[in-house]
Amino acid sequence: MAPEPGPAPDPEAEALAALELEEARPARGRRRLLALALLAISAALLWFSWPRGSTGPSWTTVPAERGDLRVLVTAIGALEPLNQVDVGTEVSGTIRTVLVDFNDRVTRGEVLARLDTDELEAQVLQGRASLRAAEARVAQARATVHEATLKRERCAALAARELCSRDELDSFTAAELRARADEASASAQVEVARATLSAQETRLEKAAIRSPIDGLVLSRRIEPGQTVAASLQTPVLFVLAEDLTQMELHVDVDEADVGQVREGQAATFTVDAYPDRSFPARITQLRLAPEAEGGVVTYETVLAVTNDALLLRPGMTATADILVAETRDALLVPNAALRFRPPETATGEATGGGFFGRLLPGPPRRPRAPGDARANPDDGPARQLWVLRDGVPTVLAVRSSLDDGVRTEIVEGELRSGDPVIVGVARNDD
Secondary structure (H helix, E strand, O other): OOOOOOOOOOOOHHHHHHHHHHHHHHHHHHHHHHHHHHHHHHHHHHHHHHOOOOEEEEEEEEEEEEEEEEEEEEEEEEEOOOOEEEEEEEOOOEEEOOOOOOOEOOOOOOEEEEOOHHHHHOOOOOHHHHHHHHHHHHHHHHHHHHHHHHHHHHHHHHOOOOOHHHHHHHHHHHHHHHHHHHHHHHHHHHHHHHHHHHHHHHHHHHHHEEEOOEEEEEEEOOOOOOEOOOOOOEEEEEEEEEOOEEEEEEEEEOOOOOOHHOOOEEEEEEEEOOEEEEEEEEEEEEEEEEEEOEEEEEEEEEOOOEOOOOOOOOOEEEEEEEEEEEEEEEEEEEHHHHHHOOHHHHHHOOOHHHHHHHHOOOOOOOOOHHHOOOHHHHHOOOOEEEEEEEEEEEEEEEEEEEOOEEEEEEEEOOOOOOOOOEEEEEOOOO
């Protein structure tokens, strides 16, 4: 059975379909060419932005190690004798002789210098004469008392027989009383004259300037023939030091460090005269009075120093290192390691790399805070530390304690002795 013939083709429809097909072919070709061009441009940009000859970051590490840590407070001051005495004079006059010189050893009571005593000796002679005159007046007053007493007694005996009147007896009695009063006054004048003479003799004795201590003459500020006046204040003629084998170091501790300083702490110091030698000392006094100069507040601290070899001299400038804290066999890392933060691209934390990463950044990331270390806040400040683990920088949460300015003690965390701690990074580019 023969198939039935289909509908006859429409010549217009066939012509329209052929025309649409011809128009679609160039459009697809243009899109293909545009995609190829974009791909070529992207490949070129990727090629030029790709780092050539880069070997990645090079880490500088220092191994964490165990050791002793000493925390020091540095202060500057001057050496002073343990007992320094300024010797002066209470008497004005002209220096006749000077019997000691610089660095001479003197004993207590030894004459250091003498003043001219001519005037003082004359005053002593005058005082002695005044004393003798006062004593003579006392003798005269006693004779008068004796005479008045006899007259009163004679009149009293006669009055018993009614041979002396009552008025005469009263007169003799009053005369006797006046004579006794004169005697008392004369005796008082004797005491005054004796005191005056004693003062004059004391002034004469003080014309010889004597040493109040056993010691050494540090300074002599007078010469023979020089006039000294002790009217308003005592002039200083000599400066003596009692014993230079025991001295004091007075240093000024900054207010930022004074909270760590305590009496009894050990210290060492150096002086410019012996730069390669260290001397021991110990704090004996921390004074509470502040000293402000140029806006800087310091507190004077006194250290005891033994100077048996007599190498140290008064006035030497000293730099003291006070030991305020010490720990042994502690886990230590450099301070630079606690300040180190690696670049984000080096630790793989960036959103992307190369040109496309910079061209199409990802969503913003929340920075990691040092407080993420979940440790007891009473154990010390929380810190971050970067170490190399299998060649990859890894952050550790640790807690630190003592710090000497170069190294810090780690008291808590996953850090172990020998771990490579990162302290720096440098990119090696050809």
